[in-house]
Amino acid sequence: MEIAGFNIVTWLAATLVMGTPLVLAGLGEFLAEKTGVLNLGTEGMMLVGAVSGFIAFVETDSQIAGFAVSMLAGAAMASLFALLTQTFRANQVASGLALTIFGVGLSAFMGRPYEGEGIQGLAKLHIPLLSDIPVLGPILFQQDPMVYLSIAIGAAVIYFTYHTRAGLVMRAVGESPESAHAMGYRVIGIRYLAVLSGGALAGLGGAYMSLVEPHLWVEGLVAGRGWIAVALVVFASWRPGRVMAGAYLFGGITRLGFELQGLGVPIPSQALSSLPYIATIVVLVILSRDRTKLRLNRPASLTKPFFATG
Amino acid sequence: MRHGRLKRALLALTTGLTAAAFSTATLAASDGIDLKPKDHIKVGFVYVSPIGDAGWSYQHDQGRKAMEERLGDKVTTQFVENVPEGADAERVIRQLASGGADLIFTTSFGYMNPTIKVAKRFPNTVFEHATGYKRAKNVGTYMPRLYEGRYLAGMIAGEMTETNKLGFVAAFPIPEVVRAINAFTRGARSVNPDATVNVIWINAWYDPAKARQAAETLMDQGADVVTHHTDSHAVVQAAAERDKYAIAYHSDMSKYGGDSQLTAVVHQWGDFYTKRAREVLNGTWTSRDVWGGIASGMVDLAELSSDVPDDVRQEVMKAREAIVNGELQPFGGPVVAKDGSVKAKEGETLSDEALLKMDYYVEGVASKLPKK
Structure with missing residues (x-):
C-alpha cells in the first residue's frame, strides 16, 4: 500500500521493530514502579544486558543463550540496585543514576574485546497462513520471534497485574506497603522480585538491540532508550497497555520522520527528530487526562523506602 | 607509587622552569619555534573515543602505528583514548606534555x-x-579533504546504481557533512546525470539503531546504493543483508559488508604523522595549517569490491589521478545549488572559505536541507 511513494506497510512493520526494546524495558520499569520502586538504572541495565547477550551469542552461537544471559545480566544489575535501595534503604533516585553510570562503564569494558564482531541477526518468522493476509500479514505476521514474545510478555504483565491475586498483592505493596505488611506479605521480598524481573526485561530489551535490530555491539549502543522507557511509564500513568502503545508510537514516529525525509518532504529534520517525543507525550497525556484516575494509578509509595514495624 | 608521583612532580617543575626560562629567552626572538635536531622523540596522541575496531579514532591509531613502524626506534609513542572534550582533555594533554612528549x-x-x-x-x-x-607558533592544525574521497565514491555509486536513487544517512547538518553529501552527489552525476541522492538526517553521530532504520527507509524507498556520514557499521551491515550496495565511511568495513561494500572513504594519517614526526626530529617543524586530500595521503578509498567492473575501476582511478595532480576539482565550476543559484561559474572553483561554510545542497540532492 503506497501513497505518494510512502509505503504504509513497511512503515508499520518497522514500527513494531523500533518499539520492541522500549516495550520490554518499559514493562520492566512498570513492574518495579508498581511495587513502589523507581529504578532509573534502566539505561545501564539495558546496556549490560545488550553486551552480555552479544558475548553469549558470539561464544555459544545460540540466540536463546544470548537472550537468557541478557536477562540474567539485567537481573544481576537490578539485584545490586535492590540491595542498595531495599536492604540498605538508600535513596532510589541516586542509586538508579549510579546504576546507569555503572552500566555504561561496565558494558563498555566488557564489550571491548567483542566490539565490531559481525553476527547474524534473528531471522523473521513468517506465521503460516496469517502472514499471507494482504496488508496485515506483512505488518503483524512477518516479524522476528522477539516481537511476538514481547507482545506476549505485555499481555502476560497486564493479565498478571489486574487479574491475578499475586498481581493484586504487587499493587498493594506499591499502594500501601504498611497494609500489605500487616496482612503478612513480605514487602521487601516482593519488591526484590519486581525489581529483578524488571531488570531481566530491561536486559532483554538491550539484547533485542544487540542481537536483532541492529544486531551489533558498539559502546553506548542503547543510546538513551532506557531513559525513554522510564519516561514512558510515567506518561502512560502506570498502565502497561499504554506503556506498550507509547513505545510503538515512539518507534513509529521516529521511523515516520525518516520516511518523510527520504521522500523529501520539506519539514526540518530537527523538527522531525523531536516529533516522537512530542507526539508520545501529547497522546499519553491526553489518554491520562483524568486526574483522579491518574492519582489512583500512581503507586502511592513510589520512591519511599519501607521500614517494617510491628 | 609515591616515588613515581614525586618524579613526575619534579619533572613537571623542571619542565616548567625550563619552559619559563625558554619563553623569556625567546620573547624577543623570532616568531617561529626554535627546535633542536634530536635522535629520539616521544610522541603523544589523544583520542576522543575508544579505539575500537573501526571509526575516527581507530584510523588515527592506525596512523600512529604506521608512524612507529616507519621511524622505528627514533620514536616512542603514547596514547590516551576516550578522552572527553573539555576539562579532562586539558589535564590529559598537560600530562603528556609534562611527561616529556616532544610532539x-x-x-x-x-x-x-x-x-x-x-x-x-x-x-x-x-x-x-x-x-x-x-x-600558535608551536601549534599546527590539520584536516582531511574528505570530499575528494566522497566524490570518487559518488562516481562508483552513480555507475553501480540501477534505480538511479542513492541514499545518504547523515548525522548533523553542519558544513562538513553537507560538503560530503554535495561531493558525493557531484561525483555520481558526473558519470550518471540521472542519479539523485536522498538524505536522511538522524541528528546523532552515534545511534546505530537509528542509522540502520534510516538506511532501511532509504532502501525501502528505492535506493540501491547507500552511504553514511555517521559512526558505526550499521548502515553497511543493513545494506549487505538486503543485497544492496553500501559505501562505508572512516574505515574499511568490508568485514561486515563483503562485496556489498563497494568501497570505503577512509582517513589515513600514517604519512602525515610520519612526516610531522620527522620534521620534529630534524628540528625543521613549523606551524602550518594543512588541509590535505588524496594527494597528501590523508584521504583515500578502500579497496573496491569485486562487483565493480573493470571499466568503472579504471574510470575512478583516472579521476583519482586527476584529483591528485590538481586537474580535477570536486567543486570545480559550474557549481549550481539546488535552488538554481550559481555558486561557482565555469572555470572557477569554490574557495576553501566557501567550502568551510557550505550550507546548501547542489543540484541532484532530492531532499531539502534543514535550515538553522
Missing part, C-alpha cells in the same frame, strides 16, 4: 582550546590539532 597530536575538534592553553605552558613541545582553526 602531541590532539585528534578532535573539541580539543582546540585545551591544546592552545597547554601549548602556551609548554613552548618547547610541538602540538598538532586536528580539524581546528586556532594555531
Whole structure:
C-alpha cells in the first residue's frame, strides 16, 4: 500500500521493530514502579544486558543463550540496585543514576574485546497462513520471534497485574506497603522480585538491540532508550497497555520522520527528530487526562523506602 | 607509587622552569619555534573515543602505528583514548606534555582550546590539532579533504546504481557533512546525470539503531546504493543483508559488508604523522595549517569490491589521478545549488572559505536541507 511513494506497510512493520526494546524495558520499569520502586538504572541495565547477550551469542552461537544471559545480566544489575535501595534503604533516585553510570562503564569494558564482531541477526518468522493476509500479514505476521514474545510478555504483565491475586498483592505493596505488611506479605521480598524481573526485561530489551535490530555491539549502543522507557511509564500513568502503545508510537514516529525525509518532504529534520517525543507525550497525556484516575494509578509509595514495624 | 608521583612532580617543575626560562629567552626572538635536531622523540596522541575496531579514532591509531613502524626506534609513542572534550582533555594533554612528549597530536575538534592553553605552558613541545582553526607558533592544525574521497565514491555509486536513487544517512547538518553529501552527489552525476541522492538526517553521530532504520527507509524507498556520514557499521551491515550496495565511511568495513561494500572513504594519517614526526626530529617543524586530500595521503578509498567492473575501476582511478595532480576539482565550476543559484561559474572553483561554510545542497540532492 503506497501513497505518494510512502509505503504504509513497511512503515508499520518497522514500527513494531523500533518499539520492541522500549516495550520490554518499559514493562520492566512498570513492574518495579508498581511495587513502589523507581529504578532509573534502566539505561545501564539495558546496556549490560545488550553486551552480555552479544558475548553469549558470539561464544555459544545460540540466540536463546544470548537472550537468557541478557536477562540474567539485567537481573544481576537490578539485584545490586535492590540491595542498595531495599536492604540498605538508600535513596532510589541516586542509586538508579549510579546504576546507569555503572552500566555504561561496565558494558563498555566488557564489550571491548567483542566490539565490531559481525553476527547474524534473528531471522523473521513468517506465521503460516496469517502472514499471507494482504496488508496485515506483512505488518503483524512477518516479524522476528522477539516481537511476538514481547507482545506476549505485555499481555502476560497486564493479565498478571489486574487479574491475578499475586498481581493484586504487587499493587498493594506499591499502594500501601504498611497494609500489605500487616496482612503478612513480605514487602521487601516482593519488591526484590519486581525489581529483578524488571531488570531481566530491561536486559532483554538491550539484547533485542544487540542481537536483532541492529544486531551489533558498539559502546553506548542503547543510546538513551532506557531513559525513554522510564519516561514512558510515567506518561502512560502506570498502565502497561499504554506503556506498550507509547513505545510503538515512539518507534513509529521516529521511523515516520525518516520516511518523510527520504521522500523529501520539506519539514526540518530537527523538527522531525523531536516529533516522537512530542507526539508520545501529547497522546499519553491526553489518554491520562483524568486526574483522579491518574492519582489512583500512581503507586502511592513510589520512591519511599519501607521500614517494617510491628 | 609515591616515588613515581614525586618524579613526575619534579619533572613537571623542571619542565616548567625550563619552559619559563625558554619563553623569556625567546620573547624577543623570532616568531617561529626554535627546535633542536634530536635522535629520539616521544610522541603523544589523544583520542576522543575508544579505539575500537573501526571509526575516527581507530584510523588515527592506525596512523600512529604506521608512524612507529616507519621511524622505528627514533620514536616512542603514547596514547590516551576516550578522552572527553573539555576539562579532562586539558589535564590529559598537560600530562603528556609534562611527561616529556616532544610532539602531541590532539585528534578532535573539541580539543582546540585545551591544546592552545597547554601549548602556551609548554613552548618547547610541538602540538598538532586536528580539524581546528586556532594555531600558535608551536601549534599546527590539520584536516582531511574528505570530499575528494566522497566524490570518487559518488562516481562508483552513480555507475553501480540501477534505480538511479542513492541514499545518504547523515548525522548533523553542519558544513562538513553537507560538503560530503554535495561531493558525493557531484561525483555520481558526473558519470550518471540521472542519479539523485536522498538524505536522511538522524541528528546523532552515534545511534546505530537509528542509522540502520534510516538506511532501511532509504532502501525501502528505492535506493540501491547507500552511504553514511555517521559512526558505526550499521548502515553497511543493513545494506549487505538486503543485497544492496553500501559505501562505508572512516574505515574499511568490508568485514561486515563483503562485496556489498563497494568501497570505503577512509582517513589515513600514517604519512602525515610520519612526516610531522620527522620534521620534529630534524628540528625543521613549523606551524602550518594543512588541509590535505588524496594527494597528501590523508584521504583515500578502500579497496573496491569485486562487483565493480573493470571499466568503472579504471574510470575512478583516472579521476583519482586527476584529483591528485590538481586537474580535477570536486567543486570545480559550474557549481549550481539546488535552488538554481550559481555558486561557482565555469572555470572557477569554490574557495576553501566557501567550502568551510557550505550550507546548501547542489543540484541532484532530492531532499531539502534543514535550515538553522
